[in-house]
Amino acid sequence: MSLIIKNLHAETDGTEILKGLDLEIPRGEVHAIMGPNGSGKSTLAKVIAGHEDYTVTEGSVTMDGVDLSGLEVDERARAGLFLAFQYPAEVPGVSMANFLRAARQARLPEGEEIDAVAYYKELYEKMDLLGIDRKFTSRSVNEGFSGGEKKRNEVLQMMMLEPVYCVMDETDSGLDIDALKVVAEGVNAMRSPERGFLVITHYQRLLNYIEPDHVHVLAGGRIVRSGGKELAHELEAKGYDFLKEGELAPA
Amino acid sequence: MEAVLESGSVLETAPAALEGVPGWFNELRQAGWKRFGELPMPSRRDESWRFAKLGQLEFDGVHLAAEQPPPGHRGAPGLQKRAARFGFVNDTLTEEESNLPDGVICLPLKRAMAEHPELVRAHFMQRETKLGSAKFAALHQAHVSNGMFIHVAAGVEVEDPIEVFHWLEGDHIVAFPHTLVVTEANARVSVVDYFQSDQKARGAWAVAVNDLVAGPGSQLNYLVLQDLCDEARMIQVNTTTVDRDAAAKAFILNAGAAWARQESLSLLEGEGSRSDMLAVSIGRARQEYDQRTFQHHASPRTFSDLLYKNTLYDESRTVFSGLILVDEGAHYTDAYQTCRNLMMSDEAEANSMPGLEINADQVKCSHGSTASTIDEKELFYLEARGIPPQSARQLVAQGFSVEAIARLKNEALEELVLSFAAREFGRILGAS
Numbered sequence: 001m002s003l004i005i006k007n008l009h010a011e012t013d014g015t016e017i018l019k020g021l022d023l024e025i026p027r028g029e030v031h032a033i034m035g036p037n038g039s040g041k042s043t044l045a046k047v048i049a050g051h052e053d054y055t056v057t058e059g060s061v062t063m064d065g066v067d068l069s070g071l072e073v074d075e076r077a078r079a080g081l082f083l084a085f086q087y088p089a090e091v092p093g094v095s096m097a098n099f100l101r102a103a104r105q106a107r108l109p110e111g112e113e114i115d116a117v118a119y120y121k122e123l124y125e126k127m128d129l130l131g132i133d134r135k136f137t138s139r140s141v142n143e144g145f146s147g148g149e150k151k152r153n154e155v156l157q158m159m160m161l162e163p164v165y166c167v168m169d170e171t172d173s174g175l176d177i178d179a180l181k182v183v184a185e186g187v188n189a190m191r192s193p194e195r196g197f198l199v200i201t202h203y204q205r206l207l208n209y210i211e212p213d214h215v216h217v218l219a220g221g222r223i224v225r226s227g228g229k230e231l232a233h234e235l236e237a238k239g240y241d242f243l244k245e246g247e248l249a250p251a
Numbered sequence: 252m253e254a255v256l257e258s259g260s261v262l263e264t265a266p267a268a269l270e271g272v273p274g275w276f277n278e279l280r281q282a283g284w285k286r287f288g289e290l291p292m293p294s295r296r297d298e299s300w301r302f303a304k305l306g307q308l309e310f311d312g313v314h315l316a317a318e319q320p321p322p323g324h325r326g327a328p329g330l331q332k333r334a335a336r337f338g339f340v341n342d343t344l345t346e347e348e349s350n351l352p353d354g355v356i357c358l359p360l361k362r363a364m365a366e367h368p369e370l371v372r373a374h375f376m377q378r379e380t381k382l383g384s385a386k387f388a389a390l391h392q393a394h395v396s397n398g399m400f401i402h403v404a405a406g407v408e409v410e411d412p413i414e415v416f417h418w419l420e421g422d423h424i425v426a427f428p429h430t431l432v433v434t435e436a437n438a439r440v441s442v443v444d445y446f447q448s449d450q451k452a453r454g455a456w457a458v459a460v461n462d463l464v465a466g467p468g469s470q471l472n473y474l475v476l477q478d479l480c481d482e483a484r485m486i487q488v489n490t491t492t493v494d495r496d497a498a499a500k501a502f503i504l505n506a507g508a509a510w511a512r513q514e515s516l517s518l519l520e521g522e523g524s525r526s527d528m529l530a531v532s533i534g535r536a537r538q539e540y541d542q543r544t545f546q547h548h549a550s551p552r553t554f555s556d557l558l559y560k561n562t563l564y565d566e567s568r569t570v571f572s573g574l575i576l577v578d579e580g581a582h583y584t585d586a587y588q589t590c591r592n593l594m595m596s597d598e599a600e601a602n603s604m605p606g607l608e609i610n611a612d613q614v615k616c617s618h619g620s621t622a623s624t625i626d627e628k629e630l631f632y633l634e635a636r637g638i639p640p641q642s643a644r645q646l647v648a649q650g651f652s653v654e655a656i657a658r659l660k661n662e663a664l665e666e667l668v669l670s671f672a673a674r675e676f677g678r679i680l681g682a683s
Contacts, residue, residue, distance in 0.1 A: 049635050051631060074634040074635075074636075074637050074638055074639050077634070077635055077637035085635075089626070089628045089632035091629045092651065093649065093651055093657075094646050094649070094653075099633070099646070100636075102633075102638050102646060103637050103638055106636075106637045106639060106642070140653070161636065
């Protein structure tokens, strides 16, 4: 039971960004992907989620044996995939409560209605855990939220939707240390043998709080190095310059 | 009930004298009929009918209702908490319920004329129709037979809204709904006017007049919920006058009708007065909403804010024409006007004609109108949470209206409007 990315090639506007990416994330593990700007990190997240601006030209992404290429964005999400956005969209006029409710409702069989009382109870518990004011339920999704509030909100959604595989795209960007800790606590609370994580980040800092089982370096659209969590520290110390100097070790 | 010619349209039917009303009222009706005859039908050359589809002014075979409807409620369930409720079917009173504090007159027009003749006469049809439908206001004056008269005495605050249901019933019938609301000094009231019909009201018309008179320091909130059947049409002429330090807030929801035109004139007569003009229109199929507005600042330190939001599906169409006029001497005025269109289809059409005329100093004014399509980033975000594309589009479109609805700043009224909007969006989602 894994999220398996095999020889993935993807392009946008005729430019190839991912050039044969291989990665396997078994349930129960946290994998971190690090890499310099422009290496294809965010593209990978969007391709896994099924964003229409990207075309997969070769290779595959399968989730517990299901080929995602046959699934639309919403179908992938309902099948157990979650993308925590680097820049979560603001959706004016759609309240947090209604938005999450619609997302939960979409997971129920047709004709079945959400138990509103249980839903709100659960929502409030999780908001308390993440230190999100309950007033946020009536606010429009992400509208006027600070950077930290947006990221907490991403984790709240992840908690409410209980995905099997979580792809977190630079969740640490724009966060101060306190917000980072809260977000990491939320993620750690969700770690389980039944759930896999792909944590995309530019900096090692996040990995102090979310300890990965494996670390991969993405450059030029491919995984160029893999290792344990010590690889993150090495990158933090030496930077990504080794990529230029041809010290590439095969993945 | 009036005598009705079998074949003639209402445009060719002179009003008969009504029984049980004061003489001046019958005279007013005759004067309205005369004026109707004198005024020309709108033409292509009229600036105030620019972009309008004049073919919508179709009155062939449109007649006054002859039958007496049985009593009872028609239309939406409305509000749980209300101060009063009155219902009219084709202008005949069919329900009344009232739980109002002392100092409030809230009566069907006929009864109000009998009990408070001078008060009604002082305010009834006193304002000139300036935004294009003078001929139809005259037709209304000729045939108006009932309506609501609401008068709130000085210092009286009515907590819950007053509901008025105008129901059209029958093929090619016409009604002339009339709602007149007067607040004296420091009074407060909210009135909701529902315009609905049965599905058989094909070719039916509502030619409505609504006057709001907000006395000094008073607060007057007025809502129109227009959800007529798809083959009915409506014109509503509204005039709002706002006295010193008073605040008037008007909200219009368009969900139904083949064609609806609303003319809203806010006259900021007293220093420090405020007018909020809000509207949400949800067009589908070949529906058309034609809205003409006038923010007239006649005194210093007056404030007006207009926000109209249209969501257009299929081949629906809107026309918005808005003028801000700041009179000489109306210094320190703030006037804002925004009309936004969300285009949900390539075939939909939005026409906007904003206008601004400033004759005073120290004035803050702005106007803007936009037409945009749904934001793909928002859709992707919702879909990435498992919400199917159709529902995601519906959520975003519905959310677009909320900015105007939230300005009601009254939870019960916001919920009421949202329930109508949600039903309309549900209808659209169901049809797609």
